[in-house]
Amino acid sequence: MPSRALPQRRVAVIGGGWAGISAAVHASQLGQAVTLFEMAPQLGGRARSLYDNTAVSSDLGGAPLDNGQHILIGAYRHCLELLATIGVDHSEVLLRLPLRLRYPRHEGLSLPPGRPLPSFVRGILAYQAWPLAARARLLATAAGWLLQRFQCAAELTVDQLCADLPAIVRQELIAPLCIAAMNTASGQASARVFLRVLQDSLFGGSGSSDLLLPRVPLSCLLADPAQTWLQDQGSVLRLGQRLQSLEQQGNQWLADGEPFDAVILACTSAEAARLCNNNAPDWAFKARALRFEPIITVYLESPGSVLPAPMLALQEGAQAPAQFVFDLGQLGHAPGRFAFVISGAAPWVARGLAETGLATLQQAEREINWHSPPKILKVLAEKRATFACTPDLQRPAARISPGLFAAGDYVAGPYPATLEGAVRSGRTAAITAATGHW
Ligand SMILES: Cc1cc2nc3c(=O)[nH]c(=O)nc-3n(C[C@H](O)[C@H](O)[C@H](O)COP(=O)(O)OP(=O)(O)OC[C@H]3O[C@@H](n4cnc5c(N)ncnc54)[C@H](O)[C@@H]3O)c2cc1C
Structure with a gap:
């Protein structure tokens, strides 16, 4: 991070996923006046807890489910640094396993x-x-x-x-x-x-x-402490506000009519393309051309059951959708609750969520010794979970136009769609926006 004092500029961050949080935190650290727009009522984006979903928790307690099981690894240096910056001790919230x-x-x-x-x-x-x-x-x-x-x-x-x-x-x-x-x-x-x-x-x-497995709900890992940290720093958070328009006026950008010196588009690629279509049509074209892969998470419950480890690999096959299962009871959630992860899930999305849930339940019954018969708690599909990371992919650049930047897991960079890629790109966008270098 540049250490010299930088002139304070008004920076708008559009989108409060991990990239937007990272951009807002780093811009704030650099002394910028940050306003963060997030269309959802909460921060976190694709790595969040479903606070409105506790109704599915049956008799196992009310801990919220996440929108999908996430794993970090020891190499996620920027994620760990971001957690430390906002005062989260990662050794408490992440279980480190070889x-x-x-x-x-x-x-x-x-x-x-x-x-x-x-x-x-x-x-x-x-x-x-x-x-x-x-x-x-x-x-x-x-x-x-x-x-x-x-x-x-x-x-x-x-x-x-x-x-x-x-x-x-x-x-x-x-x-x-x-x-x-x-x-x-x-x-x-x-x-x-x-x-x-x-x-x-x-x-x-x-x-x-090393594998780093969250042992708190995803929103407690980053989004909620980041919200508190940003508000303590004087950042303005506009939750529940979807940015409708972005226009250039001289050296400034008008975000829904409000002037900013710099704007960081940390929303989804489709939304970023919509917002800058008139100002940067070539960039918008690349962002729109990305294709996506789904991930399905099947939550099962089985009171009294405990797996031999917090995370197990599974043999996937034509009738066995899941590649991994997580024992959430060993990860700080309600005991007896399990997350089955189906990555590269397009064929299963095509077969339908009901069939996928049933196939996962049958796979679980075949492969695992349960204390009590498992039942389906919830089947969640994120249809645009990550961009398809194919050869020769043309990823949109972080610099869109003077004063306008992109952050997000899809932005040009060395990693596939990951939390680390998102956090890293948010940091880069914040530094570039704050220094004004183009
Ligand atoms: C089920 C699932 C499992 C995953 N597992 C892993 C894993 O194990 N490890 C890993 O590293 N990664 C994993 N990922 C990928 C990881 O979640 C993403 O790479 C990361 O969350 C992307 O963050 P982001 O900030 O770039 O985008 P997003 O999280 O999509 O954030 C964009 C934000 O912008 C907001 N927004 C959009 N339009 C507007 C607008 N006009 N105005 C205001 N706000 C707007 C959205 O509401 C959203 O909050 C997984 C993803 C999913 C879905």
């Missing part, structure tokens, strides 16, 4: 604690469920990626990148990792972005591959 893929009835791959590179090598060598030749091939391939500094041709898919790996490694490691990290199937996902995720998570420094 990367370990456990299935309900068997162990999967795990990385022992320690320095990333030796830990990766030891973890792979020790995983005897794969033939030695398969392990050796994976290590040789990973060494090649390392030597090439995790770079590859932009047009490659993950399947093409990994074509020489043994089928067992592609099926049991690459495909699930790709869908979990990028919410895009390995046949369509960008190899370049996948390598960047691997570089930062597996080789990014001590603890970078």
Whole structure:
């Protein structure tokens, strides 16, 4: 962050997801007069709790459900810094676990604690469920990626990148990792972005591959404390206000008629495209061209049941939608409540939520030993959960026009649609808007 005193400018942030929160917090830290517009009654965007949904909590207590289970990893440096800035102790609100893929009835791959590179090598060598030749091939391939500094041709898919790996490694490691990290199937996902995720998570420094699981409802993790922090700093929060219009007038921008020196569009790409269509049609065209992938979360309840770990991997298949299950009772929520996550869920959205819920329930009954029969609590679909992270994707730039900036997980950057990508882009937009550099 620039440390010298900057002239105070009036900065409007449009959208209060993690990118908008990050932009508002950083702009405020830089001494800017911040006004944040958020169309929903609460901050948080796609990573929020459903406070109005406690009616579904049955007899298990009233803790709110989240709009979808989220995982952070140790490499999410900007997210952790943002939490620290607003006074949230991440060791209290996030459960840190070494990367370990456990299935309900068997162990999967795990990385022992320690320095990333030796830990990766030891973890792979020790995983005897794969033939030695398969392990050796994976290590040789990973060494090649390392030597090439995790770079590859932009047009490659993950399947093409990994074509020489043994089928067992592609099926049991690459495909699930790709869908979990990028919410895009390995046949369509960008190899370049996948390598960047691997570089930062597996080789990014001590603890970078650790899983960080929220143990408070998502809104308590960032949105609610950020709201308090911003208000304490004197920022103006316009909750429940959807920005209708944005016009340029001289050096200023009029947001619904109110003048600002700089505007950060941290709303969804579709809304950002609508708002700047007249001023920046080329940018708006790129933002509109993005395609999206859904995620479905099926919440089940089963009083008295406890999983062997807070998070388990599941074997997905034609009749088994979910790739992961989270025991929310071990994550600070009501005991006996479980979140089943279906990433890359387009085929299941097409089959309908009722069928998906039932298929997940049957998968759960087959794969897990329950203390009491599980029941469906809620099936939630986020149809535009993340942009489809495909090769050669043209992501819209952070700079739209002088004084007008974009922040969001979809904005040009090295990561797929993640909390870290959103927070990082919000920080960059705030610094650029505050310094006025173009
Ligand atoms: C179910 C699900 C699971 C996920 N799991 C993970 C995970 O495990 N790990 C991970 O890193 N990421 C995960 N993600 C992705 C992550 O949630 C997103 O990358 C991140 O939340 C995007 O934040 P954002 O601020 O860019 O966008 P958003 O959260 O979409 O924020 C945009 C905000 O703008 C507001 N807005 C829109 N138009 C206007 C307007 N005109 N005026 C005012 N406000 C407006 C919206 O209401 C919204 O609050 C998941 C996403 C989903 C949906």
